[in-house]
Amino acid sequence: MSKILQKMDEILLNAFVFQALISLILLIFITKWLRKSTGNKKLPPSPRKLPILGNLHQLGSLPHHNLHSMAKKHGPIMLLHFGSVPTVVVSSAAAAREIMKTNDLIFSDRPDSSVNRRLLYDNKDVSVAPYGEYWRQLKSICVLQLLSNKRVQSFHEIREEETEILMKRVGEEGSGCVNLSHMFTQLMNDVVCRSAIGRKCREGEDGEKFLQLLREFLEVLGTISIGDFVPSLSWINRINGFDARVERIARDMDEFLEGVIRERLQNPAVKKKNGENFVDILLHIYQSNSVGVSIDRDSIKAIILDVFAAGTDTTSTVLEWAMTELLRHPIILKKLQDEVREVVKDKQNKITEKDIEKMHYLKVVIKETLRYHTPIPLLVPRIAREDAKIMGYDVPVGTMMMTNAWAIGRDPDSWDEPERFYPDRFLNSSIDFQGLDFEFIPFGAGRRGCPGISFAMATNELVLANLVQKFDWKLGDECKELDMSERPGVAIRRAVPLLAVGTQYH
Numbered sequence: 001m002s003k004i005l006q007k008m009d010e011i012l013l014n015a016f017v018f019q020a021l022i023s024l025i026l027l028i029f030i031t032k033w034l035r036k037s038t039g040n041k042k043l044p045p046s047p048r049k050l051p052i053l054g055n056l057h058q059l060g061s062l063p064h065h066n067l068h069s070m071a072k073k074h075g076p077i078m079l080l081h082f083g084s085v086p087t088v089v090v091s092s093a094a095a096a097r098e099i100m101k102t103n104d105l106i107f108s109d110r111p112d113s114s115v116n117r118r119l120l121y122d123n124k125d126v127s128v129a130p131y132g133e134y135w136r137q138l139k140s141i142c143v144l145q146l147l148s149n150k151r152v153q154s155f156h157e158i159r160e161e162e163t164e165i166l167m168k169r170v171g172e173e174g175s176g177c178v179n180l181s182h183m184f185t186q187l188m189n190d191v192v193c194r195s196a197i198g199r200k201c202r203e204g205e206d207g208e209k210f211l212q213l214l215r216e217f218l219e220v221l222g223t224i225s226i227g228d229f230v231p232s233l234s235w236i237n238r239i240n241g242f243d244a245r246v247e248r249i250a251r252d253m254d255e256f257l258e259g260v261i262r263e264r265l266q267n268p269a270v271k272k273k274n275g276e277n278f279v280d281i282l283l284h285i286y287q288s289n290s291v292g293v294s295i296d297r298d299s300i301k302a303i304i305l306d307v308f309a310a311g312t313d314t315t316s317t318v319l320e321w322a323m324t325e326l327l328r329h330p331i332i333l334k335k336l337q338d339e340v341r342e343v344v345k346d347k348q349n350k351i352t353e354k355d356i357e358k359m360h361y362l363k364v365v366i367k368e369t370l371r372y373h374t375p376i377p378l379l380v381p382r383i384a385r386e387d388a389k390i391m392g393y394d395v396p397v398g399t400m401m402m403t404n405a406w407a408i409g410r411d412p413d414s415w416d417e418p419e420r421f422y423p424d425r426f427l428n429s430s431i432d433f434q435g436l437d438f439e440f441i442p443f444g445a446g447r448r449g450c451p452g453i454s455f456a457m458a459t460n461e462l463v464l465a466n467l468v469q470k471f472d473w474k475l476g477d478e479c480k481e482l483d484m485s486e487r488p489g490v491a492i493r494r495a496v497p498l499l500a501v502g503t504q505y506h
């Protein structure tokens, strides 16, 4: 009996030693592996994070403000965690240059998002398509065919007609308060829809329904879907109806766009009457396959959606904030009015795009608006395709990259008196927004930079010049207070509509 007990003791002791040995080997292996994957790496400074959520709770409803405050504490490059997604946020011109110039190829991909995938035909558009041959072909169609200077020029009648309609509507309000925010939204929707599909989207019996759909589309496109960052919480989107909403919007949008394509294919007379629009051009490429580009019907619909998403709110936001700042700064408004009125003084009220070329102050007012109220403050996120080194820190492959262009536009290292709205700062300066001056990148830069700059600027300049030339502006009795709060979204608009009184100038 005692022998049996002794034998059992030996077996248990051996099992224990064996287990301890295995645990020790595992521990050494895991420690080595961890050290290999992060230990030797010099990662950017990180604020403290919560389990599961990481730093998501610190973003708030206006993340560009909160990330700016965090950067003041942790520096111009920070490593955060959005749920399980490591995210580097940069807030200085030097760091932005390293991402969008020095390492542009590494950061030329976009992060995947379930909402984008569902709404944009499995990322078949330009703005979220993964970096590669398909995206290169689409981007080249955008730059060379849809949004080239020549093409933008060919839409001048659309811009002029829509600007004239806006002026008429402002004039009709007399001494009452005009809701400029609403008018700018409508104007940009009309300009973009006419350029993209050849007619105003709000025309026809389903017009109002479509505008509501477009509003919803833009809203969900800018939503952070919790499941993309914390996969274990993706059930929340199913329970709260978000997934079903995205599904409905995608279906309704597809129905609308299919109707547009059918209309253009079946009725060439429509095409002749309104000239070539984006759908015509894309259909031509699709049917002829001439440039060796493989786009299909879904690509066409996805690109048109990109134009709606990227071209409407972004552009009207600039007008909204420019007029806001002009109302707050009557001396700047007067200086702008003097310039515009002087250029067109011998003409019967009609401002042409040639006149605009002579309006230097107009251009710097718009530049200052883009600096001070950067429409898309965090630009569009990128993702690292390989390991990279930014500002001496390691950024591992797969890290999401965000650039706080709004904070960079207010960085005292780059700008004198950055918190002052002061267009004159640009008068004797060569700083421009084309993506070469990294202290001023409202349109991004590098391979993934915005191809719609000319389209946006042509409309902004024409509308603003007309508004200040034809009207004197003030805040009315009913709209004295100028609330400067911002509304959350991809493009940061005013939280409350801009109301003002425009008196006809003779």
Ligand code: HEM
Pocket (backbone or CB within 6 Å): 126, 127, 128, 139, 142, 147, 306, 307, 310, 311, 312, 314, 315, 318, 375, 376, 379, 380, 381, 442, 443, 444, 445, 446, 447, 448, 449, 450, 451, 452, 453, 455, 456
């Ligand atoms: C004031 C107006 C606009 C602003 C502030 C703006 C801003 C931006 C920004 C910040 C990006 C991301 C750039 C990057 O990752 O470096 C972008 C990309 C893009 N924008 Fe714009 N945009 C404007 C108007 C437009 C217009 C009018 C269009 C088309 C009609 C347009 C089409 C696009 C497209 C297709 C992309 C994706 C490019 C790519 O991923 O390769 N944008 N825009």
